Amino acid sequence: MAPGDEIELIGRARAGEQAAQDRLYREFFAESRSIRSLLNREISEPADREDVLHDAFLSLLRSGAEFRGDARLGTFVYRVVQIAILQKRRSDRARREHQMVRLTYDFQGEERERELAVEDYHYEQTDADATARKLYELVPEPLRTAIRLRVSEELSYEEIAVRTAAPINTVSTRIFKARSLLSRLLNGDMLNGDRPVSGGKKGGAFA
Numbered sequence: 001m002a003p004g005d006e007i008e009l010i011g012r013a014r015a016g017e018q019a020a021q022d023r024l025y026r027e028f029f030a031e032s033r034s035i036r037s038l039l040n041r042e043i044s045e046p047a048d049r050e051d052v053l054h055d056a057f058l059s060l061l062r063s064g065a066e067f068r069g070d071a072r073l074g075t076f077v078y079r080v081v082q083i084a085i086l087q088k089r090r091s092d093r094a095r096r097e098h099q100m101v102r103l104t105y106d107f108q109g110e111e112r113e114r115e116l117a118v119e120d121y122h123y124e125q126t127d128a129d130a131t132a133r134k135l136y137e138l139v140p141e142p143l144r145t146a147i148r149l150r151v152s153e154e155l156s157y158e159e160i161a162v163r164t165a166a167p168i169n170t171v172s173t174r175i176f177k178a179r180s181l182l183s184r185l186l187n188g189d190m191l192n193g194d195r196p197v198s199g200g201k202k203g204g205a206f207a
Helices: 003-014 018-030 033-042 046-062 073-098 118-136 143-151 157-164 168-186
Strands: 100-107 110-117 190-192
Touching: 003 018, 003 046, 003 073, 018 046, 018 073, 018 168, 033 046, 033 073, 046 073, 046 157, 046 168, 118 143, 143 157, 143 168, 157 168
Parallel strands: none
Antiparallel strands: 100 110
């Protein structure tokens, strides 16, 4: 792909064109040998690799950094994935250090957040599950089942493929699209009827 075509592709993807987003993700993330090699080298768990890949892609779409074509798009993407890996390591380290869980829950029709010590988390799982169910209702099938199995039941991509009788690439795509939809909703679109959702990353089951 010529540099001009790469600039056009990333521009269309950032503008929200679904076909451009699918192509960008497939060619420069999911099917890139250099990206897969990086993830295999740096991330031990296969499911975590897919999560980092999706997070990196969403970060690229939201980024204000302009891609001018000075380097190849593959090199640009590689750096974005490296940053996503570093962010995951920092997040994992912070969780280990603080051992706290942040939950989003509904109280008399109002969304609230609270933090709990990790040893108390299992007592509050009902609240987290209720919040997750509300979010799942916003996602159409078959995306809903894929994201529910990944987040709530913590199944691996391979296990979800077996459970849903779908190829693992299809499972990965469904989870990616569900994450993208929920990300848009949680960052300013309408979450519940006409009630706006405040910006920023939410805690709880989808944190």
